[in-house]
Amino acid sequence: MLYHLLFSLHTDISAFNIFRYITFRTICAMVTAFLICFFTGPWLIRTLRRIKIGQFIREEGPQSHFDKAGTPTMGGVMIMGSILITTLCWANLTNRYVWISILAMVGFTLAGFTDDYKKLVKKQNQGLSARAKMIMLIVFAVLVGWLTYTTPGFTGKITIPFVKSLAPDLGLFYIVFAAFVIVGTSNAVNLTDGLDGLAIGPIIVSAVTYMLFAYVAGHFKIAQYLQFTHVPGSGEISIVCGAMAGAGVGFLWFNAYPAQIFMGDTGSLPLGGLLGTIAVITKQEILLVIVGGLFVIEAMSVILQVGYFKLTKGQRIFRMAPLHHHFELKGWPEPKVIVRFWIISIILALAAVSTLKIR
Numbered sequence: 001m002l003y004h005l006l007f008s009l010h011t012d013i014s015a016f017n018i019f020r021y022i023t024f025r026t027i028c029a030m031v032t033a034f035l036i037c038f039f040t041g042p043w044l045i046r047t048l049r050r051i052k053i054g055q056f057i058r059e060e061g062p063q064s065h066f067d068k069a070g071t072p073t074m075g076g077v078m079i080m081g082s083i084l085i086t087t088l089c090w091a092n093l094t095n096r097y098v099w100i101s102i103l104a105m106v107g108f109t110l111a112g113f114t115d116d117y118k119k120l121v122k123k124q125n126q127g128l129s130a131r132a133k134m135i136m137l138i139v140f141a142v143l144v145g146w147l148t149y150t151t152p153g154f155t156g157k158i159t160i161p162f163v164k165s166l167a168p169d170l171g172l173f174y175i176v177f178a179a180f181v182i183v184g185t186s187n188a189v190n191l192t193d194g195l196d197g198l199a200i201g202p203i204i205v206s207a208v209t210y211m212l213f214a215y216v217a218g219h220f221k222i223a224q225y226l227q228f229t230h231v232p233g234s235g236e237i238s239i240v241c242g243a244m245a246g247a248g249v250g251f252l253w254f255n256a257y258p259a260q261i262f263m264g265d266t267g268s269l270p271l272g273g274l275l276g277t278i279a280v281i282t283k284q285e286i287l288l289v290i291v292g293g294l295f296v297i298e299a300m301s302v303i304l305q306v307g308y309f310k311l312t313k314g315q316r317i318f319r320m321a322p323l324h325h326h327f328e329l330k331g332w333p334e335p336k337v338i339v340r341f342w343i344i345s346i347i348l349a350l351a352a353v354s355t356l357k358i359r
Helices: 002-011 014-020 022-050 063-068 076-090 096-121 130-149 173-192 200-218 220-225 234-255 265-281 293-311 323-329 334-356
Strands: none
Touching: 002 014, 014 022, 022 076, 022 200, 022 234, 076 096, 076 234, 076 265, 096 130, 096 234, 096 265, 130 173, 130 265, 173 265, 173 293, 200 220, 200 234, 200 265, 200 334, 234 265, 293 323, 293 334, 323 334
8 A cells, every 4th residue: 555655656756666677576575564563462462461361382392392381372363363454554555466465464464373272262172173274275276376366368378497497287187276375384484383483484484485586576677588488467466575575574473483472373284374475476386395395394294293193093204293303302402403404494485496597
């Protein structure tokens, strides 16, 4: 809304022409989202403490986590609210991809909020059933996939990293593929969210990486030069990525060890869903395996642990899954696990960015 208001003044005041540039508005989005989280954080923490919405710690979890019981959670409300407000302020609201991203935000936030609300407010230990939660995520993901696929100028082709000549067209099956990417990313981020700042750090890194990809994909000449799939209109998604990164940094201010607030499913599910949606819109779905490699590793550790446990009737690969708990039980201090996982995330993101030239 601010974009439309301020840019409309450029005919009278030439200085306002700066708002036409995606790069400038992306910076504005990052700063705006950060400030919203930074200034609303203390109020939200006090409010959640007053109404006693605190973190529940599983008995089978690491003993070092027991002192975190009662820490305010559902901080995802602050993150997603910040991203939504910032996107509405600085993005071009005539762009279809912006509204698709907003749909993903709202839909996945609704699923996460419902789960947290049932567990923390209604005191229903299981929260939203796994089946009901998955159905909600799939419905929204399929809708996002369909809206994206039917956008003029968008194709069902998928980009294979490092192989510029191979781009198979999935046709209508692309909608199923997109839904799989979105739901898979959402659940992977949710599994990673287990330590103070562990999930939000890689989210910031991934958002900044896809901010670059979105800008390149939306710019015809740059995309052509780098042999990057050009997606007309996708450049506006840079603003969404900027808002995501800014809100992530603002939340990290309060979520850094020792955390004053946790994001809960209200944050982890929509952040993952939004990241998956951005990967689909920018046609860099496969590359998300590298950019979000830490999320993939965490999710795979759970899959392997559960599968091996069932096949061997009780034996385990890791001391505990997801993987970050394994290292905790090996004696690594929590801050060491967090920072080292962040380092891995940054290295993977840099590897993904290198594909801009290796194609």
